[in-house]
Amino acid sequence: MLFVLPVMALLACIAPSPGPAETLAVVNAHAYPLTDTASIGNATIVIRDGKIEAVAAGLTPPAGARVIQADGHIVTPGLMNAGTQLGLVEISAVADSSDATVTSGPLGAAFDIQYALNPNSTLLPLARADGITRAGTYPGGAANAPFAGMGAVLRLSEGAQILDTPQAMMFARVGGMAAAKAGGSRSAEWVLLRNALDEATQYGKKQRVPGPRDQLLNHLDAEALQPVISGRMPLAVVAARESDIREAVRVADDYHLRIVLFGGAEAWRAAQLLAARRIPVVLDPFDDLPWTFDEMGARADNAAILQRAGVVIAFTLPPIHLSHNAGSELREAAGLAVAGGLPRIEALKALTAYPAAIWGIEGHYGTLAPGKDADLVIWDGDPLEPASAPVLVMVQGRTVSLETRQSLLRKRYAPAHHGDPWPPAYR
Numbered sequence: 001m002l003f004v005l006p007v008m009a010l011l012a013c014i015a016p017s018p019g020p021a022e023t024l025a026v027v028n029a030h031a032y033p034l035t036d037t038a039s040i041g042n043a044t045i046v047i048r049d050g051k052i053e054a055v056a057a058g059l060t061p062p063a064g065a066r067v068i069q070a071d072g073h074i075v076t077p078g079l080m081n082a083g084t085q086l087g088l089v090e091i092s093a094v095a096d097s098s099d100a101t102v103t104s105g106p107l108g109a110a111f112d113i114q115y116a117l118n119p120n121s122t123l124l125p126l127a128r129a130d131g132i133t134r135a136g137t138y139p140g141g142a143a144n145a146p147f148a149g150m151g152a153v154l155r156l157s158e159g160a161q162i163l164d165t166p167q168a169m170m171f172a173r174v175g176g177m178a179a180a181k182a183g184g185s186r187s188a189e190w191v192l193l194r195n196a197l198d199e200a201t202q203y204g205k206k207q208r209v210p211g212p213r214d215q216l217l218n219h220l221d222a223e224a225l226q227p228v229i230s231g232r233m234p235l236a237v238v239a240a241r242e243s244d245i246r247e248a249v250r251v252a253d254d255y256h257l258r259i260v261l262f263g264g265a266e267a268w269r270a271a272q273l274l275a276a277r278r279i280p281v282v283l284d285p286f287d288d289l290p291w292t293f294d295e296m297g298a299r300a301d302n303a304a305i306l307q308r309a310g311v312v313i314a315f316t317l318p319p320i321h322l323s324h325n326a327g328s329e330l331r332e333a334a335g336l337a338v339a340g341g342l343p344r345i346e347a348l349k350a351l352t353a354y355p356a357a358i359w360g361i362e363g364h365y366g367t368l369a370p371g372k373d374a375d376l377v378i379w380d381g382d383p384l385e386p387a388s389a390p391v392l393v394m395v396q397g398r399t400v401s402l403e404t405r406q407s408l409l410r411k412r413y414a415p416a417h418h419g420d421p422w423p424p425a426y427r
């Protein structure tokens with residue numbers, strides 16, 4: 001016997017599903033698997049034990065499955081914001097609610113944000129209600145230039161376990177805005193970066209025996225850089241200016257590193273080089289005007305130019321949206337990239353499959369394909385339209401609540417309560 005739940009009825013559901021052990025079937029979906037297939041009409045998505053088992057047109061749901069009727073709505077993988085500070089920053093202006101940055105002490109590359117993640121942040125449900133089920137979260141800065149520390153990948157499930165992949169990437173900041181920590185010159189930043197890589201290489205060869213006394217790296221930072229030197233961890237270089245982008249490529253070549261360019265306002269000027277070296281770019285589609293002298297070449301079609309050249313791209317957002325509105329603004333940003341010439345299907349992949357590949361979780365997330373985690377969203381309209389919203393969000397086969405602090409406040413102070421004898425705080 002099949003239990004069918006119409007998709008619009010799910011708008012009223014705030015409790016999670018019984019658990020990932022049950023078998024589910026989302027039927028009559030306009031599915032975007034974001035694999036080699038553009039889209040599948042009248043699709044059935046079978047989910048078993050929290051994993052996608054099958055995606056096909058007109059597939060009959062398994063016997064006993066709980067059936068969710070999608071009513072022809074678009075279904076995509078859960079979205080991924082490739083660069084946030086979710087779980088680290090609640091209110092950026094309040095110091096004790098921000099754990100993204102280290103301003104003093106011995107930590108540079110060894111700064112690891114995973115130990116500060118707050119699963120009770122009110123910003124996680126907000127991002128989840130906007131269709132985000134995974135996110136890269138990264139440090140804002142560390143004490144020892146040019147490294148900012150190690151970021152992680154989050155899984156926006158309900159409960160305490162939100163860490164998907166710790167130490168997923170190492171961040172280094174270069175450019176005019178970051179030069180002060182290196183003494184005032186971007187040239188000093190690159191000298192320090194190269195020296196750190198040299199010392200980390202020597203440290204590894206000495207089997208972690210401390211180096212000479214004049215070594216600039218402490219043993220914590222040297223140890224933290226070992227996965228970068230060996231190629232097991234990507235080095236995300238935060239850079240905007242073309243000269244810094246090209247220098248990052250030279251560093252990648254000289255030290256045989258996996259580089260990810262983060263920011264890249266002028267990356268379009270090096271598109272062919274980045275494509276040839278297979279260096280992905282995490283960019284901000286809002287970045288179409290120069291906020292600093294490093295971004296004099298910023299333009300609205302940066303994403304489109306890079307994609308046409310063969311560069312793998314994903315999206316991040318301006319600093320104000322690294323934790324607040326990290327979901328709604330991400331979809332708007334993707335829509336802006338499409339307006340700038342990026343194909344729509346490529347924008348959807350830049351929200352799902354591509355960030356998964358960039359941060360190393362493509363084995364279990366990023367597409368609607370058999371064996372992947374059942375992270376999916378049923379939308380009430382076009383996902384790239386800011387006025388659209390999720391009807392249902394699922395993380396690892398569990399339906400998660402779409403209720404947020406904002407929606408609770410809306411209910412508490414709704415005009416329908418006019419004349420209610422109880423004050424708002426008691427509702």
